[in-house]
Amino acid sequence: MKIWWLTLLLLNGAVCANDFDYALQPQQIAADTYVIEGKTEDFSKANGGFIVNTGFIVTREGVVVIDTGVSRRFGEQQRAAIEKLTGKKILRVYITHHHPDHFLGNQVYGDVPIYALPATRDGIKAEGETFSGNMYRLIGDWMRDTRITAPTHEAKAGKETIGGHELEVIALQGHTTGDLVLFDHTTGVLFAGDLVFNNRAATTPHATLKAWLQTLDSLQALPFKTLVPGHGNVTNDPVPITQTRAWLQWLETALKDAAANGLDMTEVMQTPIPEAFKDVALAQNELRRSVSHLYPVLEQANLKPAKQAE
């Protein structure tokens, strides 16, 4: 009898350790507006890929969801948390861009229109399966039964009033070729997607730095009261925009200088991170990744055609 109890206890312990619970806790950041803040970490089997900020706006007509997270499990738990908290139906979903941590929960919203920019939809169709395969490698069983679900509706730039909230879709680019920003003029909350990172180094796999820097200027000009970055804490000031800009400018300068000095990739990856970014999570990691993304073009610009001999 005692042994049975012990076995049950052990089994119970094992189940608890692997229940794939993201423990999502929506935080209210403004009237009718909530964010589920992710960790400023890289994908891991320990965090299940809960490294991203998703949000929702509770309007009179229903709930508008911004990004669906990293997996089917995340999407299910996000939707359950929203429905439990609000008791309202989900009206629509917006996907900010085509990176896997932002849209892999889509399949849970099969009965809801999912809006995205055309470039985002195309990116998901082209690269979704590759992203998904890579996520299985990085977070394992957290991904179980996750399937690619492309957005169903095209998000058009402009204002629309939904259930008393004047929402503006702003179509931008820089982080990717399609970066959707959602600005709630009623509350002053700006959902900036991954155009803005806060104390977490910006990622650049599909980035164009020149466009991104221009985009940051236009974001900073908006009359927002609350800023929701794609990764890192929500703020009531534009500091994350300033920080993201400073990081990208430093990155661009560091890589250009390295290319002009004839460094190879592995050497550039070891560039020391400036003191100004000492609190920025994953700085050396993202520098290493950014070298892979951005250095080839810069180094080639520093080579000259050789004289072809006979």
Add this chain to the structure above:
Amino acid sequence: MFRHGRWLLLCLLCQSAGAAEPDPLNSPQWGAMHSRFLKSEPYVFDDNVKVDAPADAEDSLNVPVAFDASALSGIQEIVVVSDLNPLPHVLNFRPKTVPASLAFRMKLQQGSPIRVAAKTADGVWHVGSTYVNAAGGGCTLPSVGTSSGDWSKTLGQVSANVWERAENNRLRIRVMHPMDTGLASGIPDFYIENLNVKDAQGNLLAELDLYEPISENPMLSLDVGKVTTFKLEGRDNNGNKIAAEVAR
């Protein structure tokens, strides 16, 4: 029984004395790499052979690798292999008058150890290792050049530059070539086999044998002493020649 036990112990001791060092990366393929590419010759794992590559490959088609074995003297040849790649042999490098260091990029089909083995004059291979984790797929994709069909317009073209530095000048070379592995369906292997780096007078500075895992349009960085003008000579496995002159 006791006597047998003693013999057994003695045998085990003999074996461990005769066996080579255990692989620090505990790879199932290290034994095969040793017999196939180092001809089962004596070796030591040696920190004097520094191998630098990111722990996680961001792009499995272009994994940057650099090595520096210049702490060793009398190097005859350097062999680079990647244990778990379907095509493990990456390159050979025979520095003649320049330091034993090189940077290049390679394709990885999956996470794998990368070995740099430098054979010294006494016939011993000095092996440096690092492990690169990768999403993979790098070896079984057609090259961009072959997919787009425009590789033939630029085949064998060289771009390069030389940076004068206090100790060793830096030479960077890029040769346009698809470097197809033969593992993409219907596309035969097509790669640069050999590249020699000479000075303007034709003195040999270093020889390189490249293999299929080297990335498309190979980008190489060498440290080259005080030399500032170079001749590059090589050919691919279809007999196309590479011949270029590089100056500051």
